[in-house]
Amino acid sequence: MRKNWHSVREYQALRATISGGSTTSAARRLGLTQSAISRSISSLETRLGKTLFQRESGRLRPTDEAIQLNARLDDLFVALDQIDGENDQRQETLKLIAPPTYAHRFLVTRVASFLKANPNIFISFEIGTSDEVVTGILDNRFDLGITGVELTRTGLNLIPFRNSQTVCVMKPDHPLAKKKIIRPEDLDGQDIVALSSRHARRAQLERAIAEVGAKAHVVAETGTTVAAIEMVRAGLGLAVVSPFPAIQANEQDLAVRLFEPPLQYRTYFAVSDHRPLSRVARAFMRHVRLTTPGDSFDTALTAD
Structure with a gap:
């Protein structure tokens, strides 16, 4: 097999396993079988000659090589997203809101990497309280929010993202x-x-x-x-x-x-239940999921 041969499916399996912490989670996310994910990871490791995951306490922890490869793949997958929408050259806008901890310690770098790969997208990023995240989504002032507060409100859809232990x-x-x-x-x-x-x-x-x-x-x-x-x-x-x-x-x-x-602490994407999620919001959510590796204290969650 040529060393410069590349498989998008293998790379998808890598990113989904890093995000979910297991081949089972990756399989659910990609709509494949667990064995298919395992084969893709094994094939990628063989081709690269590197160990990409180590099993620890029942979870797969990505090695430094896996994290570095995942970061280099960002541009590839954003480019694939752009190909899907290549006929629409109009600038798209994402209105985003999050509390301070999520904004400064997590989202800033992901907003930056997303925009570098998507120069045709504009993001308006506001920082507010958890209550302001909810009201902003319900008032249609924002397309997407991130919150760690579980609130049941008519018109609000909380999409699971992370589960963290204390x-x-x-x-x-x-x-x-x-x-x-x-x-x-x-x-x-x-x-x-x-x-x-x-x-x-x-x-x-x-x-x-x-x-x-x-x-x-x-x-x-x-x-x-x-x-x-x-x-x-x-x-x-x-x-x-x-x-x-x-x-x-x-x-x-x-x-x-x-x-x-x-x-238990949970983190959610907050969106409106009364209007469809925009393409750019879906793309940003995907970018966030795929660039957030799990660790020994928190795991990825998927929507039911």
Whole structure:
């Protein structure tokens, strides 16, 4: 087989497996069988002479080679999208809104890479509260939003994107950093940076601590996960938060440990139920899914 031979199907299997964390998830997304995905991945590894995935705790974790290859494939798949719509040269606009943590820690780089590959598209990107995301979609002021708040509203469609487990974040020299899993009883007497009381997870965490007879010392509270993490980084104890998207990969100055019992966090694409999703919104959602690898704390979700 020639080394310069390329298979779009193999590349699709790679990107879908990175995004979903398993060949089963990739198969559902692409409408193929699990064995077909496995064969494509195996064929690609053989052709490249590289290991692209390693199995860890029942999930497939992409290697550095897989992540680098996936990034190089962005232009290819955006170009394929452009071929599908090559007869329409009018500039398309996407009106996007997201809360600060999603905007700054996650979406900015994806908006930039999407626009570089799609010069004929214009994006208006607003940053607001989770409530403003919902009202903006319902008022037809935005085409697409991202939110971590589950709200049932008439006319609102929340499309599942990520599921994240709760983690405990601290400095690497913190005494609890020696543990692989942090439990509520471990927080007894510990200094904690808490999310403000408007966050539903704050009450859940307090209940979990109280149920085991423990008592933590809240030294500060803040409205965003990013601010809580930065306070921890500055030496103010620890924080129990969602890792996605606030915690970046390979942050050497933080220790991130799984917290049990799990307080699940979900991230959704927010769209209107009263009007069709535009082609550019669908393309951007696809771009976001395919450029977001899973890790040990969060996994991709697909719409039912």
